[in-house]
Every structure is written in C-alpha cells, then in structure tokens.
Amino acid sequence: MFIGHFAIAFLLMYFFPTVPYWVPLIGVSFPDLLWPILILIGVEKVSIKYESPLQSDVNFLNYPYSHSLILSSLIEIGISIFVGIITKMILAVVVFLLACTSHWILDTLMHPKDLPILGFGKRDKKIGLGLWQKGMVAFTFEYIFYAIFAIVFLKNIYVVSFLILGSVFHLANSNSFFGFTKKNPFRSKRTYAIFVLFGFCAFIFFSLRIL
Numbered sequence: 001m002f003i004g005h006f007a008i009a010f011l012l013m014y015f016f017p018t019v020p021y022w023v024p025l026i027g028v029s030f031p032d033l034l035w036p037i038l039i040l041i042g043v044e045k046v047s048i049k050y051e052s053p054l055q056s057d058v059n060f061l062n063y064p065y066s067h068s069l070i071l072s073s074l075i076e077i078g079i080s081i082f083v084g085i086i087t088k089m090i091l092a093v094v095v096f097l098l099a100c101t102s103h104w105i106l107d108t109l110m111h112p113k114d115l116p117i118l119g120f121g122k123r124d125k126k127i128g129l130g131l132w133q134k135g136m137v138a139f140t141f142e143y144i145f146y147a148i149f150a151i152v153f154l155k156n157i158y159v160v161s162f163l164i165l166g167s168v169f170h171l172a173n174s175n176s177f178f179g180f181t182k183k184n185p186f187r188s189k190r191t192y193a194i195f196v197l198f199g200f201c202a203f204i205f206f207s208l209r210i211l
C-alpha cells in the first residue's frame with residue numbers, strides 16, 4: 001500500500017493538531033522508509049519478477065525488522081523516543097507509534113500471507129489478506145480509503161490539494177496494480193527499493209509543502 005497509509009496521517013493530524021505534521025507523515029511511512037534501506041544493505045530480502053510489473057508478483061521473502069508487528073514495534077519505540085526528544089512532546093511519541101502500527105495493519109489487507117507477527121523465532125506466523133491479487137479492487141479501495149479520510153479529516157483548504165496529490169501518486173503507481181507494461185520497469189530489486197524510498201519521501205515532501 002502507498003497513498004492509503006497517508007489516510008491515517010490525516011486522521012492523526014485531526015485528533016492531535018498540536019503535534020507537528022511531519023510526525024504522523026513520517027510515522028505512517030516509516031516501515032517503507034526503513035525497508036528500502038535494509039534491502040539496499042542486504043539485511044532484508046525481496047525478489048521481483050522481470051516479466052511482471054505487478055505488486056502481487058513481488059515476493060517479500062524476509063522483512064522482520066521493517067514489517068513485523070512485534071520486532072518492528074520495538075525498533076519504532078526507539079525511534080519514537082527520538083521523535084519525542086526532537087519535538088519535546090510526549091504526545092509526538094504516541095502519534096509516531098500509532099502511525100507506525102497503522103502501517104502494518106493496513107499492509108495486512110494488501111499483502112499475501114507474508115507479514116510476520118513476531119518477526120523472530122520458529123513459531124512466528126505470517127498473515128495477509130492478499131487484496132493485491134485483485135488489482136482493480138485493490139486500486140479502487142486504496143484510492144477511496146485515502147479520499148474519504150482526506151475529505152473527512154483534513155481542513156477544507158487542504159482537501160483539493162491532497163486529492164490531486166493522491167491522484168497523481170496513485171496513478172503513477174497504477175502499473176503495479178494493472179500490469180500495463182508486459183515487463184517490469186524495474187530491472188533489479190535495488191532500483192525497486194530506491195523507487196519505494198523516493199516515492200514515500202516525495203509524498204511527504206509535497207505534503208509538507210501544502211500544509
């Protein structure tokens with residue numbers, strides 16, 4: 001999931017208006033900011049198919065540090081304390097953690113059964129509802145989810161800008177739902193990881209320009 005994660009940032013901005021906007025924006029993105037870095041340095045594993053651009057054909061082999069419920073939360077608690085020190089706000093710690101956790105929960109809708117609960121040990125379970133298998137449903141659901149939260153929770157002056165921003169990024173990502181190109185435009189998992197990192201950073205950057 002990409003733009004759908006930012007729906008929860010809008011919700012957190014609404015309920016915690018005193019917390020700086022960058023906290024929920026980076027929080028909801030955090031697992032997907034960490035993941036590309038861990039892929040690039042070889043700590044987490046992914047494989048992509050060169051003959052398919054579909055998100056459902058990306059195989060997330062191992063990503064316990066960035067995308068498990070428990071192990072990731074432990075890392076995120078550390079980062080959120082750092083966020084609390086920077087902002088000098090205990091509330092920012094809570095908002096950052098809620099934002100990070102929402103990422104994992106929303107990812108369980110889209111991913112196949114590859115999201116670890118513990119992130120360690122032999123008894124670990126992996127979950128996921130696999131909505132990505134149904135490209136049209138996943139694409140429509142993610143956009144409507146994003147748009148409803150933008151309309152309900154953002155201040156009126158920001159709604160149109162964020163609907164445009166979300167539409168541009170969601171359309172830019174549409175090949176991964178529908179497979180318009182027969183081949184994968186990403187020639188390696190490293191370029192794919194860099195694209196994910198760039199995508200989230202760009203969305204956060206433009207969001208902060210609007211707000």
Ligand SMILES: [Zn+2]
Binds near residue numbers: 001032103107
């Ligand atoms: Zn993710």
